[in-house]
Amino acid sequence: MTSSPTSPGSAADRHERSGTRTGEGMRRVLVLDATGMGVVGIGYLAAAQPLGRLFGPDTALVALVGAVMLALGAGIAAVARLRRIPAAAVRAVIGCGVLWILLSLAALAFGWLDLTTAGVVWTWLQIVPVAVFASWQTAVLLRRDPSDGS
Template identity: 45%
Template sequence: MTTTTSRPRTPSLLGADPLRTALRLDAVVSGANGLAYLAAAPLLADLLGVPAGALRGLGGFLLVFAAGVALVAAGRPVRAGAVEVVVGGNLLWTAGSVAAVVAGRFDLTTAGTVWVLLQAAVVAGFAALQLATLRTR
């Protein structure tokens, strides 16, 4: 008689499929930021110190990125290579954000500096979460 054992499923704050949930959350947050940058560019330009045109460009990019991440999350199954591309994109965004602050790329206000570094930390968190949940598969 042969018995098989499987690794017990542990409850997760991210639900039954933590990788898919992490990707969906990334898509929602990226999409919301993209919409905000597009819709409120003139208001955010003054608050953050980033030109409205740059915010619109970033907003458009974020909407495309969010759509791509949503497609990866919708895959059956979620493809590891596609997740790695998302993680790479998130890490590039994080590095670019920090570099923009350090290099003085924009005339950021204090709020702008805090915002850029905060969103860089959130995006780095998404990358770490996605990579960690990918490795548990």
């Protein structure tokens, strides 16, 4: 018996299921990224003064970073809610993550901020999840089928 193009065992069906899994995988990683950004952003905003004292930067800078993180988290969440997640939107999310990493490294290398030891450690630690999410998003994006319209 030969499989029809739409039968469960056909190559077309396997291709469709794979694309759906990849789309859902991208949605999951974006939702996790958005959630983390939002939670940390709210934390920075809510505790800007004590975090500024702990890490070294001015309270206003901590609050600004929190607001930026909250806005980025909301943007990432909006992308995750799209019915079809465009590759260009995912690339923009990845680009923001890479920019965040580069700015963090530059701030450390050039001493742009008067960080305490805790601030230096925190800056290094916050680079890790950003790099993990950017790498994860890149891996899922590379597994996407180019014919899926994104």
